[in-house]
Amino acid sequence: MKIAVIQGPNLNMLGVREKNVYGPMTLEQIHEQMKSSAAQNGIELEFFQSNLEGEIVDKIQECLGEVQGIIINPAAYTHTSIAIRDALAAVALPTVEVHISNIYKREEFRQKSITAASSTGVIAGFGPFGYHMALIALTQICTEIKAIEEAQKNQAK
Structure with a gap:
């Protein structure tokens, strides 16, 4: 199984920027x-x-x-990018959106995720551990999809 992990703007600055919000870990x-x-x-x-x-x-x-799936942290584009939302919808791959901070406890403009509508699920507010949670979730989702596809193939025989 192969999973893409896509990180948005300023995440390359983790460990340096706003440690009180994002913590000390680097990307x-x-x-x-x-x-x-x-x-x-x-x-x-x-x-x-x-x-x-x-x-x-x-x-x-x-x-x-x-x-087989995508883990994405669109970062600031979460709140603005119809293009990223549309790209996720176009490829229609299982996708878990991750946010290090709890976007729902932050500024009002950060509380709306445009990209979430094209994601299978969203994990927010668990710090870097959210990526581990996303990996577990996406692995399970992809395993279930594969099992369903195999069952359908076996029924067709």
């Missing part, structure tokens, strides 16, 4: 923890981070036929 440290957990479960992860909306859209589109 690289979060990815290392994810790799460790994924390796134990035979899952391949592909990491991507960009501060540019169009690059994120391109990456989402490249996932079609290449990965």
Whole structure:
């Protein structure tokens, strides 16, 4: 199983920016923890981070036929990007949206997620552990989808 982990703007600054909101861990440290957990479960992860909306859209589109699911933290684009929302809808892959902070306890403009409508589920407010939760959830979702597809193939025989 292969999963894409797509990170939005300013997440490359984790560990430096607003530690009171996002904590002290760097993006690289979060990815290392994810790799460790994924390796134990035979899952391949592909990491991507960009501060540019169009690059994120391109990456989402490249996932079609290449990965079984997406973990995405659209960061600030969560609240503004119809393009990312539409790209997620177009590829129709199981997707878990992650937010390190609880967006519903923050400024009013951060409490609306445009991209959530194209996600299978949203995890917010658990810090970096949210990525681990997303990995577990997406693994389960992809396993269930595969089981359903195999059952349908067996019924067709």
